[in-house]
Amino acid sequence: MVGNRAENLVDGHRTLPVLLADLAAARSTIHVSMFLFFNDPIGKEIEGVLCERARAGVKIRILVNLEKTEMGDPFSTGEEEMMEEDPDFPDDAMDVDALAHRLRNWGIKVLDSNLDFDKVPDTQDTKLSEQARLIKETSRMDAAHVDHRKVITIDGRIAYCGSANFGAQYLFHVPFDPAIEAHEEADRVRKANGPEPWWKWHDGFVRFEGPVARDFDAYFRERWVLDGGDDYGAVTTIGRMGPPSGIPVGAISLRANQPDNQPNHVREVFLECIAEAQKSIFIENPYVYQTAVVEELCAAARRGVRVDLIVPALKWNDNEFSQDAMQHEYPKLLDASVRVYEYQNHFTHLKMATFDERISIVGSANLNFRSMENDNDFELVARVESEEFARGINAEVRDADVPFSQKIEPGKVGFRARVRDPRTVFLVWRRLI
Structure with a gap:
């Protein structure tokens, strides 16, 4: 496949501004498959852009594991403790139900990817029906299997694939200092009344642009339909306004x-x-x-x-x-x-x-x-x-x-x-x- 570009976005301070700009420029579709999506300052910042695009008529679909987000994931990311120590954030970062409710109020479709293998997908696609059958036969209990993918597609032209979730540990504006211990650094920022007094992870995404975005979206569609979403078919690719980003690959x-x-x-x-x-x-x-x-x-x-x-x-x-x-x-x-x-x-x-x-x-x-x-x-x-x-x-x-x-x-x-x-x-x- 020719015509693809890739850009490695290491750490939240490099990823977040690029992602927000791409989301804000969306004109047709935004599809998000995210393991965790926290109701914290970064989650709310992303939410704001998504709601603005929904008001503009962009069709937005989000797959997120509501149960695991509320837990902070099975082994605890420390999200709840971290947000409780932020004096400027009074809300419950784990209240993903409230986040999902606000998104749905703007017409954004949100599905829980915490798997229910008893569902029968509403599709005429025989491949997806066969996938559903195999998954149901293989899985011993729903809770033991999670959709761990982190994929975002925009207008059938841009795709993000990586390891970060939507939350303050993963995505941020102020870079961390790798020479300073994470909790110590957060304490210093908090005592100085600085922005983002959080401990931050070393994480990121790769941004792809080109025909491969439709391949990423095909995988999103499979998961979306298997989780009970509408079978929207193939996305339409919307041309870019401006020069492409990333290096040719x-x-x-x-x-x-x-x-x-x-x-x-x-x-x-x-x-x-x-x-x-x-x-x-x-x-x-x-x-x-x-x-x-x-x-x-x-x-x-x-x-x-x-x-x-x-x-x-x-x-x-x-x-x-x-x-x-x-x-x-x-x-x-x-x-x-x-x-x-x-x-x-x-x-x-x-x-x-x-x-x-x-x-x-x-x-x-x-x-x-x-x-x-x-x-x-x-x-x-x-x-x-x-x-x-x-x-x-x-x-x-x-x-x-x-x-x-x-x-x-x-x-x-x-x-x-x-x-x-x-x-x-x-x-x-x-x-x-």
């Missing part, structure tokens, strides 16, 4: 998985890219411990490929159990000469990978059991062919983050990491993380 292929007991296409594209790498692999991801992925990374390192892996440190990881699972793999990775770094001071929630400075994978997928097994969550990633784009990720993410990370040395792997194997200690949780 080569082939882009989208890979998705869902709980349907079929091969996991997201896992397979990662394994293929790792196996084919000849010179270098870089991965930054908050949860890296799925068995096949770890083994393939070790095999690549043993055949002489430079493998750099950046993950969160325990203090800042939002999921201690996942950190245990990941640290348990450290000895194996280090024995194979994989370079493992733990990002300090802020939680890195980025999900990016490059291979031989030529291929990149970006999207919502973690490298854990939930995202990489055959029958768990809904995920979506983009495989991008472009040396310039891959080198940009290496420069803006890998080379920028290593100085703020601690390299894990073979002789310093803690006792905790060596003895706590979640596959044997907490087997019942394997399907839930």
Whole structure:
């Protein structure tokens, strides 16, 4: 597919203004598939733009997990605590029902993506009907499976794909200082009566422009219809007013998985890219411990490929159990000469990978059991062919983050990491993380 461009938007202060401008310029459709959408200052800022566009006649559809947002997600993002400490925000950031009600009052269609597999989709599309059947047969309980995708499409021409949700930890206007611990930085801002007194995550999106936006929207349509939405068909592409944004890229292929007991296409594209790498692999991801992925990374390192892996440190990881699972793999990775770094001071929630400075994978997928097994969550990633784009990720993410990370040395792997194997200690949780 030719004519596509991509722009890597690392961290909220780079993502938010670009996203708000794109939303404000929408003329036909806005489709949002978001795992979490908080009723906090950033959520309300996005809401304001969406409502203004709805008043202008733009058709807007939003998929969001209302239950998990109200929870702050199953393992707690700290959203509720963070907003309670903001003296300028009196509302309940977790009240996503109020947010959804306001959006619907402006004619915006909002569906809860917290899955109900008993639904029969209202569509004549035999492919979607078959998907619904497979998902219903595969899923053991609705709550164990979530739509974890983060995708936005605008006018059939622009698409965002990445790891950030809609909320103050993910998207913001004031950049954080990677050299200062997140909570300490937030306390300083709060005491100085500064803006955005929140602890901020290292996160982001990739912005795509071109024909691939319609491919992203096709995946949104599938999920929308399966969750009970109207089958609106294919979106119309609205031409751009002004010059295009981003760098030209080569082939882009989208890979998705869902709980349907079929091969996991997201896992397979990662394994293929790792196996084919000849010179270098870089991965930054908050949860890296799925068995096949770890083994393939070790095999690549043993055949002489430079493998750099950046993950969160325990203090800042939002999921201690996942950190245990990941640290348990450290000895194996280090024995194979994989370079493992733990990002300090802020939680890195980025999900990016490059291979031989030529291929990149970006999207919502973690490298854990939930995202990489055959029958768990809904995920979506983009495989991008472009040396310039891959080198940009290496420069803006890998080379920028290593100085703020601690390299894990073979002789310093803690006792905790060596003895706590979640596959044997907490087997019942394997399907839930």
